[in-house]
Amino acid sequence: MFSISIGIIMQEIIRTLLFLIIIRCYSTLPDPHIHDIFIQMKYYVLQVMTGEEKKFRDLAKVNFRLELPEVDVENSLIWPRRKLTIRKNGINRETLAPIFPGYLFFMGEKLSPEVYWLLRRTPEFVRFLKSNQNIEPLEGSDKDLLMHFLNFGEIVEKSKVWFDENKKIRVLSGPMKGLEGRIIKVDRRKKRAKISLSLYRESFTIDFGFEILGKVE
Numbered sequence: 672m673f674s675i676s677i678g679i680i681m682q683e684i685i686r687t688l689l690f691l692i693i694i695r696c697y698s699t700l701p702d703p704h705i706h707d708i709f710i711q712m713k714y715y716v717l718q719v720m721t722g723e724e725k726k727f728r729d730l731a732k733v734n735f736r737l738e739l740p741e742v743d744v745e746n747s748l749i750w751p752r753r754k755l756t757i758r759k760n761g762i763n764r765e766t767l768a769p770i771f772p773g774y775l776f777f778m779g780e781k782l783s784p785e786v787y788w789l790l791r792r793t794p795e796f797v798r799f800l801k802s803n804q805n806i807e808p809l810e811g812s813d814k815d816l817l818m819h820f821l822n823f824g825e826i827v828e829k830s831k832v833w834f835d836e837n838k839k840i841r842v843l844s845g846p847m848k849g850l851e852g853r854i855i856k857v858d859r860r861k862k863r864a865k866i867s868l869s870l871y872r873e874s875f876t877i878d879f880g881f882e883i884l885g886k887v888e
Contacts, residue, residue, distance in 0.1 A: 713808035714749075714776045714817060716800040716870070717790060721773035724750055727795040728775060734789050742786065749776040751817070752826045753846070755880045756862065770820055770827070770877060771870060773797075782806060800871055813870055820846055829862075829880040840864065840881075847879055859883075 719727040728750055735744035751770040756763050777790065790796060791803070799806045809817055820827055823846050830845025840857050842848045847864060855876065856865040863878045 712778050713780065713782075714778050714814060715782050715806060715808050717775045717777060718773055718797040718800060719775060720795045720797060723795040724769055724773070724775060727793055730795070731790060731793045734793060738789060739785055747778050749778055749821070749825060751776075751820050753877070753879055754826065754829055755878065758861075767826060768878075771868070772875070772877075774870065776809075776817065782808075816868065816870075819849065829882050830864075831884050832864075832881045833884050834859070842881075843884065845881070847881060 717727075728748055731748055732744050735742050735748075752767045753770050755766055755768050757766050758764070777786065779786070787799075787806075791799075801807050808814075827846040830847035831843040832847070833841050833843065835841055840851075840854065842851055847854070847866065850866055853867045854864050855867050858864070862881050862883065864881060865876050865878055867874060867876050869875070
């Protein structure tokens, strides 16, 4: 019986190590093939005060390290962002902006009571979606949209584009690839495209930066 118990423990240790290795690869080597691995994971949506996403995440990380150190919060609490160029006082400055303002995502096989209460009592928390009483992981098109961006990493680079003879934008690569039908406005001078996104049937528009490569034959 003792040897059987040791065998079970070793299996759990190996399983945990493999999971952490996959997580590390995901965070450091974004690759479209990662989608096949992580599509089976569940993604729970947290709504926080808009503009306070970083504060919430930083406080949650501290609480996890103190109270639930076994949770790999560095990679489980996801905050997708995009690179943008902001021009102020004649100077261009690179910055990061949320893809889903006011939302973060917790990735895991389940949302345990311990994780639930730790996140809920973190300052700047608003609610889980759909509600605190009816928490549902992302599914369908909502999950597909999140996975689309996570395929490029937690922080997405600018897309590579060109304009055809009719001045229509053509996306070669990057997070805008595959979302051309959602583009509602293009500002060629600022090198930005306004894209319509949605989450739980709530629509919003987000600016994505792009780099112009010129005409491609």
